[in-house]
Amino acid sequence: MQEIHKVCIIDDDPIFVFGLQRFLKIAHLGDEFIHYPNGKLALEGLRGYHEEHNSLPDLILVDLNMPVMDGWQFLEHFGRELNQEGQLVFIISSSIDMADIKRAKKFPFVKEFVYKPVTSEKLKQLVAKYSDPVV
């Protein structure tokens, strides 16, 4: 399992983004964070990131309900243009609608559907699943 250093958070709720970053740091799930408030800015930003680094952040966390371009649209574009083998993408959403969960399954690169609120408990489980066991 690859180590997770760089984490991209796409969410329009700054409080959530703040809290999430703190949690992820505590859990050692990433040490460098990029934040985009909607899908459009995220796509543009990630294209630039990819050109510069010829790679993508180790983990991309995307919310579903966002203004301008929502999470679904972002995932469509991302899947077509930027996705690479082994890329980790999680959906983090307050939606508990079964329809959303089904829809998420259409994107094979989406590895997790994480419900808000994110708790330290949930993060511990994710860490166990995805981060380097040594850390």
Add this chain to the structure above:
Amino acid sequence: MHGVSDLVERIQRYEQLLESTEIGTWEWNVQTGEIRINERWANLIGYSLPELQPVNSETWLRFVHPDDRVRSDQAIERHLKGETEFYECETRLRHRNGKWVWMLDKGKIVSRNKKGEPEWLMGSHLDITYRKEREELLLHYNNLLDKSNEVARIGTWELNLDTLYAKVSRITREIIEWEEEGDIPLNKGIELYKEGPSRSSVIRAINAAIETGKSFDKECQLVTGKGTEKWVRAIGIPELENGTCKRVYGLVQDITEKNRMHSELVLKEQQFRNTFENAPNGMALISPEGNWLMVNLRLCEILGYTEEELLQKSFAEITHPDDVERDVQFGMELIEGKRESYQLEKRNIHKNGSIVWTILAVSLVRDSAGIPLHFIAQINDITREKQAHLEVASLLAVTREQNDRLLNFAHIVSHNLRSHVGNFSMLLDLIKLEVPESADNDFFPLLQQSTEGLQETISHLNEVVTFNSHQFEEMDDLDLNTFVKNALNVLNAKILDAGVEIENKIPQGCLIKGLPAYLDSILINFLTNAIKYRSPERKPKIHLSAIKSDPYLILRIRDNGLGIDLNLHGAKLFGMYKTFHGNDDARGVGLFLTKNQVEAIKGKIEVDSQVNVGTTFNVYFLNAGDP
């Protein structure tokens, strides 16, 4: 031998004479059976003599009517015995044309043998068909007259002014119920008429007939010989001889029944008219051509016209143009006999131009020969119902819209609140991690509790919202026991914790119709409730059983817990956010949702409970197989 030639000559003369008449002759030797007939005899029944040869005793038998043969034989017998001077009988013979012709058959013994026995009989046949037919016709007419008199109850009488006695016919006697035989004296006859106007008018009429020769025709009452009161029609016609009246003859007809029927008819007509006039619904008689014949008051009110105005309108004029054709079509079908009646909802036009919604019911009356007489129409004003219906429809639309908005609102609330509350709890979590000493603050646990409470509320709210969007999914056959076991597993920790004794008596193989998620939720809710509201005074027990009650399978969940005062809480037991126990985390939304879920899979819930004894829920599921 002069005598013989003389005799022969005489016979020939007679024969010539007879030939010129219509009389057929016959001669019959009784001893030998030899028979002779003349040409005329053969002619009477349409043959020539040679055609009937050989003539013998069978010849007559071939033609005679079987009914007359016996009579003829008897008459011959009597003559042969010497009882009669002549043989005479009217008999029918079959003519060549197939018709029966009547013959007057006469004969006499003309010679006897040496022993003195009759030898030769000579006789003649005369065609009397014409007379016989007239006689029969007369008899027939007489019978007919008698019969019609009888049927019409018409009797005849004839008053002789010389004797002042009246001859009366049988029917007259029957009508006046007069038992004494013989003619009836005038004064007694007059006394039969009922005292008062009837009697005085009859006396006046008879006097007038005698004095001025005037006929009369009166309806009056009489009291019969047996004391029965009757209505009769009395007709009298005077017969004058040289200007003086000698006789008065006339008829008497019993019209009691006719009068009674007439008055009944009048009564019925009156009743019909009353019903028609005062009916609470509009009624009309309409000619087959579509013109009003009769309209009642209510119909006038419905349409706003006076009776005179309405009678001058055709039905098409007071019908909404779009509804005329349908009405005419149905009317035609009635006339053509394709249907007995019809009913339709249509629009009429009120005198003031507004639309009146009506229900029209029409049937057709025919006479005894099946010719259409008129339509009977019943018209009910349903404008108010129609308006009410429209109002209900618009209310329903408003309600739907509001419901949609509410649902939308609930969606937004649940989503947005969830985000914020999520943040709250996340931040609290973080504070605890990063600033552990802040958790020692008195406010911190309170803040945490509030957040959790808010979170739970939102999650319930969300269940309600998602419930509404999950309807109309197809139901599966579910094994009740599998789901119960699963629910018990989920609740295992709570069950052990509270020391609940579970007794599961649900038979194997109970299949019900349902949605898996709902059944899970329903079972967990009931079981959770049963555990939560256990009595601290007893060891908690939950008994589960199932029985079949077509078309349901009833799951019974019985506990020995606190119980619910149904008198107090029954009505709101399944209401949203109702709690009945002092219990802190009592959540009413559970039962509300459960009830909705059970109903969504076409089931129902019954509850029976006694405070401090326990509660039994009977949950009806659609049965999907035999237990």
